[in-house]
Amino acid sequence: MVGSALNQIEIRRLVKAFGNRAVLKGVDLTVAEGEFLTLVGPNGAGKTTLMNVISTLTKPTGGLVRVAGYDLADGAVAVRRQIGLVSHKTLLYDDLSAEQNLRFYARMYDVPNVEARIETVLRRVGLWGRQRDPVRTYSRGMQQRLAIARAMLHDPPILLLDEPDTGLDQHAAAMLTDLLHEVGATRRTVLMTTHNLDRGLELGDRVAILAGGRIAYQAAKSELDAEQFREVYYQYVKQRV
Amino acid sequence: MPLIMPYLRKVFAIVAKDVVAELRTREMLSSMFVFSLLVILIFNFAFDLRAENQKTLAPGVLWVAIAFAGMLGLSRSFIMEKDRGSIEGLLLTPVDRSAIYLGKMLGNVLFISVVEIVILPIFVVLFNLSARDLPLLVGVMILGTIGFAGVGTLFSAMVIHTRAREVLLPILLFPVVIPVMLSAVKLTAAILDRLPFADVQNWFSLLVAFDAIFMALSFILFDYVMEE
Numbered sequence: 492m493v494g495s496a497l498n499q500i501e502i503r504r505l506v507k508a509f510g511n512r513a514v515l516k517g518v519d520l521t522v523a524e525g526e527f528l529t530l531v532g533p534n535g536a537g538k539t540t541l542m543n544v545i546s547t548l549t550k551p552t553g554g555l556v557r558v559a560g561y562d563l564a565d566g567a568v569a570v571r572r573q574i575g576l577v578s579h580k581t582l583l584y585d586d587l588s589a590e591q592n593l594r595f596y597a598r599m600y601d602v603p604n605v606e607a608r609i610e611t612v613l614r615r616v617g618l619w620g621r622q623r624d625p626v627r628t629y630s631r632g633m634q635q636r637l638a639i640a641r642a643m644l645h646d647p648p649i650l651l652l653d654e655p656d657t658g659l660d661q662h663a664a665a666m667l668t669d670l671l672h673e674v675g676a677t678r679r680t681v682l683m684t685t686h687n688l689d690r691g692l693e694l695g696d697r698v699a700i701l702a703g704g705r706i707a708y709q710a711a712k713s714e715l716d717a718e719q720f721r722e723v724y725y726q727y728v729k730q731r732v
Numbered sequence: 733m734p735l736i737m738p739y740l741r742k743v744f745a746i747v748a749k750d751v752v753a754e755l756r757t758r759e760m761l762s763s764m765f766v767f768s769l770l771v772i773l774i775f776n777f778a779f780d781l782r783a784e785n786q787k788t789l790a791p792g793v794l795w796v797a798i799a800f801a802g803m804l805g806l807s808r809s810f811i812m813e814k815d816r817g818s819i820e821g822l823l824l825t826p827v828d829r830s831a832i833y834l835g836k837m838l839g840n841v842l843f844i845s846v847v848e849i850v851i852l853p854i855f856v857v858l859f860n861l862s863a864r865d866l867p868l869l870v871g872v873m874i875l876g877t878i879g880f881a882g883v884g885t886l887f888s889a890m891v892i893h894t895r896a897r898e899v900l901l902p903i904l905l906f907p908v909v910i911p912v913m914l915s916a917v918k919l920t921a922a923i924l925d926r927l928p929f930a931d932v933q934n935w936f937s938l939l940v941a942f943d944a945i946f947m948a949l950s951f952i953l954f955d956y957v958m959e960e
Contacts, residue, residue, distance in 0.1 A: 571825065580817035582820050587752060587756065599827060601738065
């Protein structure tokens with residue numbers, strides 16, 4: 492285990508290219524322990540690619556990525572144990588029930604006291620009572636809440652949220668925001684990407700803008716108000732388009 | 733080298749998950765079974781099965797049925813995970829990628845074996861074969877199925893990032909599994925003809941060697957295959 496204990500996510504000069512097309516062109520970013528960082532950016536900015544690299548789903552082309560002190564190059568399995576990912580895809584098996592999905596993931600993550608832990612996380616996301624129903628019978632909002640339960644099942648110190656509110660109606664999005672407030676209150680390290688500037692600013696301790704394959708801007712929430720942030724965002728996005 | 737017990741627990745968790753999901757829908761097993769049954773029935777009625785040519789045709793018919801039904805199962809193995817978006821969830825779990833390969837491969841072997849268990853008695857009856865040959869036939873079927881599913885699972889993972897994956901899988905897989913199919917057909921024919929083992933020892937060795945080499949290769953290559 493190497494790297495700073497204070498930075499749970501540490502990215503230096505990260506490059507990711509698909510063939511000749513570089514999506515990430517030298518990203519430098521750190522997320523401190525217990526911090527909630529919101530990353531915003533236009534479509535195609537590379538937010539999901541960045542999340543895929545951090546979560547070990549895609550190997551970087553160049554640069555250095557450390558998560559929870561483990562270098563991605565030689566500690567991918569250890570990194571996966573430290574993170575929970577919630578994306579716009581639920582990563583669930585829709586023919587299985589919520590309980591069966593969580594039981595499978597609990598075995599894969601060596602979660603102790605599996606049944607008690609499943610009940611705890613399902614109660615927390617308000618799905619206890621529907622635990623035996625196949626996931627395909629759930630609404631999109633319920634599936635996304637179950638995805639959060641799946642991501643938190645092994646109690647990871649780092650949560651990666653890749654546009655978790657995509658496709659949710661207002662009510663479901665509000666419930667998700669409440670849940671994320673709770674997650675933030677537990678002082679986990681959270682990195683969230685979103686298109687929703689207001690929600691990003693509301694939830695994050697710090698916000699960053701990814702544009703043109705680089706971190707174009709970052710600031711603490713206390714230094715910005717919503718109007719100011721919107722202006723800065725459009726200014727950077729316009730420059731990079 | 734991963735610790736063996738936790739590693740195997742995860743392998744069997746993947747197998748159990750696939751079995752539970754299949755038992756909920758029974759889509760894959762029923763389509764594999766109906767397809768293999770149709771192949772056997774069509775061949776049975778298409779050829780003039782007199783006593784002298786029955787044993788010549790039967791091994792080929794059996795392995796065509798197994799290969800085609802197996803292809804249906806393999807094409808759903810990783811492609812379904814990809815289409816339903818659950819493949820990333822599986823890849824995010826803190827296990828060596830080889831555990832995912834092994835779990836999926838064992839699941840495929842299990843599903844193909846279930847179909848074989850059902851069609852084998854039907855095959856024996858339709859082709860007027862002796863039940864005395866069943867134990868040896870089962871042995872060859874196990875070896876053939878491991879070879880077919882071992883390579884098939886790797887190829888099924890390889891094609892998930894391509895667009896025409898259902899079409900691409902048989903095109904890529906069948907040329908590679910020719911040694912398995914040939915050995916399995918020759919060994920099955922030898923069992924039905926009651927030939928001495930020495931006559932087909934080379935085919936047996938080829939089948940065992942193919943299973944061992946391609947399992948080891950698939951084990952090593954799977955991590956690279958899953959990289960987008």
